[in-house]
Structures are given as C-alpha cells and as structure tokens.
Amino acid sequence: MAHAAVSSTGLTLPTGAAAAERQVPLLEYLLGSLDLVASARRVVDWLVENRLTTKAAVMLADQANHQLVIIAERGLPGITDLTVDLRQEQHPFIKALSASRAQYITRDPQLRRILETERVHASPLRAHADGQGLGLLITGAERSQVPAGVSWACDRLSEQLYRIRSRETLAETQYGQERLLLFNIINAVSDPVLLTDLEGQVLIANNLAERLLVAPDDASEGWRRAVALNSMLFSAALSASALESGAARRELLLVDPLEGSDLVYELLSTPVRQQRQGTYVVSVLRDVTDLARARVEIDESYRTLRLAQAKVREERHRLDLIIDSVA
Structure with a gap:
C-alpha cells in the first residue's frame, strides 16, 4: 500500500x-x-x-x-x-x-x-x-x-x-489561419469529430475525439490500453461502414480512458473523395450512452410486464377452472 x-x-x-x-x-x-x-x-x-x-x-x-x-x-x-x-x-x-x-x-x-x-x-x-x-x-x-x-x-x-x-x-500564415479556424469549428461541436483515412488513422480530430483515441506521452498503462481498444473498435466499425454506400450509422461501444466506464456512441461516417488525395472519412460520434441505458431499462420493464401478464392469465385460467367445477 x-x-x-x-x-x-x-x-x-x-x-x-x-x-x-x-x-x-x-x-x-x-x-x-x-x-x-x-x-x-x-x-x-x-x-x-x-x-x-x-x-x-x-x-x-x-x-x-x-x-x-x-x-x-x-x-x-x-x-x-x-x-x-x-x-x-x-x-x-x-x-x-x-x-x-x-x-x-x-x-x-x-x-x-x-x-x-x-x-x-x-x-x-x-x-x-x-x-x-x-x-x-x-x-x-x-x-x-x-x-x-x-x-x-x-x-x-x-x-x-x-x-x-x-x-x-x-495561425500567422493564411493556411494556418484557415486550419486554426477548422480546429476552432470542430472543437465547438459537443460531439467527437474526426477525419481519418480508410484504415482509421486519425488525421484531424477535436479535443473530445483525441481524449478517446489518442493517449498522451505520460498516460498510464490503463489509459493506453483503453485508447488502443477504442482505436481497434473504431477502425473495425469504420471498415464495416465503408462497405455501405453513402453516409452510414452504426452503434459503437467504447471505453472512457480516464474512468474506465463503458460509453455507447452512434457512429455517423461519411466518405469524402478527392481526385488527387484519395478518399477520407469524416466521422461524428454521438453519445447515446444514456439513451442505450434507457432502452435497456425499457426492455427490462417490458419483459417484467409480459411476465406479469402471463401470470395474470394463468391465475385467471385457474379461477375459470374453479368456477366451472363449482357450477
């Protein structure tokens, strides 16, 4: 200790x-x-x-x-x-x-x-x-x-x-000002936003996306493992989305590198094609963790309700048998 x-x-x-x-x-x-x-x-x-x-x-x-x-x-x-x-x-x-x-x-x-x-x-x-x-x-x-x-x-x-x-x-150069403006725009978005190649290699990302997919040099071993797992899951989801034409939506389970808790995201990915530089993918990760938990709770409540309904039907059937036997 x-x-x-x-x-x-x-x-x-x-x-x-x-x-x-x-x-x-x-x-x-x-x-x-x-x-x-x-x-x-x-x-x-x-x-x-x-x-x-x-x-x-x-x-x-x-x-x-x-x-x-x-x-x-x-x-x-x-x-x-x-x-x-x-x-x-x-x-x-x-x-x-x-x-x-x-x-x-x-x-x-x-x-x-x-x-x-x-x-x-x-x-x-x-x-x-x-x-x-x-x-x-x-x-x-x-x-x-x-x-x-x-x-x-x-x-x-x-x-x-x-x-x-x-x-x-x-930012002192014109190109730099435009690039800085891009960073400011994507950092203003409340969801992780990133630009990757088709293999999932991160090229541009806002701070929220970096927190999930990039580990700093002094990160702990647990942090690095969480980031490695997130990168693997994200790349797999991106590869699956690439097989679909146009924009794709897919649910993605990631790990919070700092807290270790599960996070559920909806992955929205859209390919961007350029003749000279090839194809890239713009992805937005929408946090649906609370929605997923609510859905699980609703499913559990629905299952409990169906069990209760089955029990009521069973009791009613038993009462019908008793009434018929008395009559």
Whole structure:
C-alpha cells in the first residue's frame, strides 16, 4: 500500500496511485484548454492545493519586448508586477531560462525582497530538452532537489505551452489561419469529430475525439490500453461502414480512458473523395450512452410486464377452472 510522504515543513507529497489520481483532473483540463494564462493558473493552483509547494508562479518569455513577465502566481504577491529584461544575462531567472534543468536559487538579496522567501526553484519551460526556454515555473524550495510532482507539472506545462505556441505560429500564415479556424469549428461541436483515412488513422480530430483515441506521452498503462481498444473498435466499425454506400450509422461501444466506464456512441461516417488525395472519412460520434441505458431499462420493464401478464392469465385460467367445477 502506497503512503504519502511528509516533508520537514509538513507538506504532503503524494506518491503512487494517490499521485496519479490527483494528476488526472489537471491532465483533463490541459487537454481541453487552449488558453495559456488559464493553463498556467491551473498548474500553480494544482501545485499549492496538492501541497507540493506553498508558493508558485509562472513567467513567460516575451521575445518581442525582450522581457520575462509573470502570467500566474499563488502565494507570491510580491511577484505580480515583476518583469525581467531578457538581456540581463546575469539575472538568476535569465540564467535559469537558458539552463538545461531546474535551478536552485538561494540567498539572492533582490529576489528575497520580491519573493519573500530565501529559496526557490526556477524550472525552465521548454518544448524539448535542447529547445529554447519559453518561460519559468518558480516554486518555493525546501532543499536543492526538485520534488517529483513539481517536475511532472513543469513537463506538462511545457507541453501545453509548446502546443499553444505552435497553434499561434500556425495561425500567422493564411493556411494556418484557415486550419486554426477548422480546429476552432470542430472543437465547438459537443460531439467527437474526426477525419481519418480508410484504415482509421486519425488525421484531424477535436479535443473530445483525441481524449478517446489518442493517449498522451505520460498516460498510464490503463489509459493506453483503453485508447488502443477504442482505436481497434473504431477502425473495425469504420471498415464495416465503408462497405455501405453513402453516409452510414452504426452503434459503437467504447471505453472512457480516464474512468474506465463503458460509453455507447452512434457512429455517423461519411466518405469524402478527392481526385488527387484519395478518399477520407469524416466521422461524428454521438453519445447515446444514456439513451442505450434507457432502452435497456425499457426492455427490462417490458419483459417484467409480459411476465406479469402471463401470470395474470394463468391465475385467471385457474379461477375459470374453479368456477366451472363449482357450477
């Protein structure tokens, strides 16, 4: 049985299954969010609420204005208006921005006055190990080693920052703007929507579809298995639908990767043919889980009713026999 570790200051450090359970809500939020500031706020709130640190902040590198600016904080009110010139190469935060790993900053007079703490970790946010620093995750520190939960949150925020920045870069071109508009349209739909090839390989998908059919790099083994099963079932249903002409409707049973519960969808698939690029399939998964459950309950009620009717007929027949025998 896994137990939570307790630090010298009383902070509870979740481990094992407890840590994984606490990570799921944050992962769900980040997967569905395209707002960088809101994502940063959620990460710092998660760190403090899960008692991994008492102070946390996120700073973002604004290359256009040559500044490192604060976009989210909790427990560090003195840092709210802090900006650092990116050209100040000797500043501890600028050094941390270009470092390959988290920096342990202690006894810096300037930062001590602003942060109201003696020691902090400044973890660089970067898309790749050798990539350019995009920002910093600043957390209060008890010792030089960064807690595993803080490192995990830093990695997830780095991925989120890179994903959002990539979309912003893509939007700077006309093609990118059109593609971004497409993503915004399909993400506005309340059902999973995706474009695949005839073999079921996902080419374009909204966030709801990605949650069912795509597993992030740090997904648990159960999550990966659920996604693999969903992909197999979806491909099989798509292949069966391809044999039918025109638009096809088919009921599809999938698994919720996060909760493990059964989900029933109505698969609506339509082939899209292009002379140069071949044939693709646009699919919409309409959630009919509640409808399917209601149908099962109605069938069960109908079966119970028929049994009751049969019993009534049997009793009536018995009474008729008794009456006939008396007469």
